Amino acid sequence: MTTHQSELIEAARLWAMRVADPAFDAWDELSAWLELSPAHLAAYEAAVEDDEWAAATLAKAQATRDDPHQRRS
Amino acid sequence: MVAQAGSSGLHATLLNERSRLLRFLAARGAGHEAEDVLHDLWQKIASAPERPVADPISYLFRAAENHMRDIRRATSSREKRQFDWQAMGDAPEDTPAGERVLVAREQLQQVQSALAALGSRVDHIFRRYRLDGVGQADIASELGISLSSVEKDLQKAYRMLAELRTKLNTE
The missing domain is CATH 1.10.10.10 (Winged helix-like DNA-binding domain superfamily/Winged helix DNA-binding domain)
Known part of the structure; x- marks a missing residue:
């Protein structure tokens, strides 16, 4: 992987992470970053998928724990 | 900022912020269809049950982000179904x-x-x-x-x- 690619992945991940904050309000900055290159949108969407996957995976554990009928010994 | 109740307050905000929202939607993957997507998004917001919104601008941008995620999810599961269908020859159904x-x-x-x-x-x-x-x-x-x-x-x-x-x- 080139340095450029890994920097892009890192930057996209940072955006996905910041957007997950309920207080996020840098929407114009995000627009500007996405406009720089079509590769930015693709990287951002991949980062969003990673984030949602991790959150959904952990949320399932919490749902199982909260519901006594689902509990396994 | 005082909370604006109901969709009329939100609609006023949408009109004020229209160009920023369109720019965001276009960059976020809607491209030339940003106007249509914003229209669909507004239909979705207006048909949802009314509840107080503390920060209408944030609310609209968040809704726009979520809407683009929904569109993407729908597209990728449709593509996946199509792919599965084509690959079904000898593959197990699920x-x-x-x-x-x-x-x-x-x-x-x-x-x-x-x-x-x-x-x-x-x-x-x-x-x-x-x-x-x-x-x-x-x-x-x-x-x-x-x-x-x-x-x-x-x-x-x-x-x-x-x-x-x-x-x-x-x-």
Whole structure:
């Protein structure tokens, strides 16, 4: 992987992470970053998928724990 | 800012912020269809049950982000169905339910141990942020640490989980 690619992945991940904050309000900055290159949108969407996957995976554990009928010994 | 109740307040905000929202939607993947997407988004918002909105501008941008995520999910599951259909010749129709449960349980264990390996503070901060929906600034004050410490811990978790997902997908 080139340095450029890994920097892009890192930057996209940072955006996905910041957007997950309920207080996020840098929407114009995000627009500007996405406009720089079509590769930015693709990287951002991949980062969003990673984030949602991790959150959904952990949320399932919490749902199982909260519901006594689902509990396994 | 005083909360504006109902969709009329939101609609006024939408008109005021229209160009910013269109710019965002276009950059976020709607491209030349940004106007149509904004129209659909407004239909969705207007048909939802009314509730007080503390910050209408944030609310609309958040709704726009979520709308683009919904569109993307719908598109990728349609493409996946089409792909499965084409590949169906000799492939089993679907993964057996028992196997899916096993995979999900194994992934959960991997996520839990990846987070635990980063230390209890990173683990706690990530769960607070992504499961409880608490913002970075609030987490920082809860723990009495700086905002940049929270952000650095979250970055560690995000990086680790992305690597884990890549690993699981290529196994």
